Amino acid sequence: MLLEVRGLTKRFGGLLAVDQVSFGVKHAAVHAIIGPNGAGKTSVFNCITSFEKPTSGVVLLDGARIDGLAPHVVAAHRVARTYQNVRLFPHVSALDNVLIGRHRLLKAGIWDAIAGTRRFRQEQAAALEVARELLAFVGISHRGDTLARNMPYGDQRRLEIARALATDPRLLLLDEPAAGMNPQEGMRLVGLIQRIREERGVTVVMIEHHMRVVMAVSDRITVLDRGHVLAEGRPAEIHADERVIAAYLGTPAADDRPPSDFREVRGA
Numbered sequence: 001m002l003l004e005v006r007g008l009t010k011r012f013g014g015l016l017a018v019d020q021v022s023f024g025v026k027h028a029a030v031h032a033i034i035g036p037n038g039a040g041k042t043s044v045f046n047c048i049t050s051f052e053k054p055t056s057g058v059v060l061l062d063g064a065r066i067d068g069l070a071p072h073v074v075a076a077h078r079v080a081r082t083y084q085n086v087r088l089f090p091h092v093s094a095l096d097n098v099l100i101g102r103h104r105l106l107k108a109g110i111w112d113a114i115a116g117t118r119r120f121r122q123e124q125a126a127a128l129e130v131a132r133e134l135l136a137f138v139g140i141s142h143r144g145d146t147l148a149r150n151m152p153y154g155d156q157r158r159l160e161i162a163r164a165l166a167t168d169p170r171l172l173l174l175d176e177p178a179a180g181m182n183p184q185e186g187m188r189l190v191g192l193i194q195r196i197r198e199e200r201g202v203t204v205v206m207i208e209h210h211m212r213v214v215m216a217v218s219d220r221i222t223v224l225d226r227g228h229v230l231a232e233g234r235p236a237e238i239h240a241d242e243r244v245i246a247a248y249l250g251t252p253a254a255d256d257r258p259p260s261d262f263r264e265v266r267g268a
C-alpha cells in the first residue's frame with residue numbers, strides 16, 4: 001500500500017466530520033472518495049495533507065506516519081493536491097504557474113541565482129524543460145504564454161494538475177477534478193488520470209461527483225456518508241450497492257447533480 005488511512009477521525013467542536021475512516025490505496029492505483037455533500041470528503045483530504053490536524057487516527061505513506069507533520073513536510077514526502085476551487089496564480093502565465101510548482105525541488109541557492117552560476121542556469125533550463133513537458137502531458141502546450149486567468153476553465157483545471165505534477169509527487173490528491181466539465185471533457189480527464197498512473201506511476205486519490213468519471217477510472221471507491229465509511233469496493237460493487245444509492249437519493253439535495261448523475265450511470 002502506498003497510502004493507508006486508519007481510524008481517521010476529525011471533530012469540529014460538536015460535529016464529527018470524519019468518523020473512524022479507514023482505507024488503503026495500492027501503488028499506482030486510482031482510488032475515489034465519493035459521498036453526499038458534507039460527508040467529510042474534503043476533511044479526509046485535509047487530514048492527509050495536514051491542512052487539518054486529525055483528532056485521532058493514523059495516516060501512513062509507504063509505511064511511514066505522516067499525520068501530524070507540518071503541511072510542507074507532508075509535501076516534501078511527495079504528496080501533492082489540487083483544490084475544489086481552482087487555485088492558480090491568475091496573473092501569471094501557464095508556464096510560470098508550473099515553474100512555481102517545480103521551484104521547491106531546485107537545489108541552487110540565492111547566491112547561485114545572483115551570481116548566475118552554471119548550476120543555476122542548468123537547473124533553470126531543466127525546470128523549464130520539465131514545465132513545457134508537463135503542459136504537453138496535460139494537453140495544453142499551446143497555452144504556455146497565456147495568463148492563467150485568461151484560460152478556459154477546463155484548461156485551468158489541467159494546469160492545476162500540471163502544477164501539482166511538477167512537484168514530482170508519489171501521491172496526487174485531486175479534489176473534484178471534473179467539476180464544471182461537460183461529459184466530453186470529463187472523459188478526456190479520465191484519459192489523463194489513466195496516463196498519470198500508467199506513464200508516471202503516480203498514485204491518485206480523488207474526490208469526485210461525476211459518476212461516469214469515477215466509474216471509468218477508479219480501481220476502488222470509498223463511499224462516505226455523514227463522516228463514516230458507508231461502503232468500499234470496486235466500481236461494479238459500488239454501482240450495485242443499495243446502501244449507496246439510498247444515501248445519494250436520500251439526501252435533502254436529491255435533485256442536485258450528483259444523485260441524478262448516479263441514477264444516469266445506473267441506467268435508472
Ligand SMILES: Nc1ncnc2c1ncn2[C@@H]1O[C@H](COP(=O)(O)OP(=O)(O)OP(=O)(O)O)[C@@H](O)[C@H]1O
Nearest residue numbers: 012015016017035036037038039040041042043044
Ligand atoms: N473548518 C471547519 N470548521 C467547522 N466545520 C467544518 C470545517 N470544515 C468542514 N466542516 C464541516 O464538516 C463536515 C464535512 O465537511 P467536508 O467539507 O469535509 O465535506 P465534503 O464531503 O467534502 O462536502 P462537499 O462535497 O460539500 O465538499 C460538514 O458538515 C462541514 O460543514
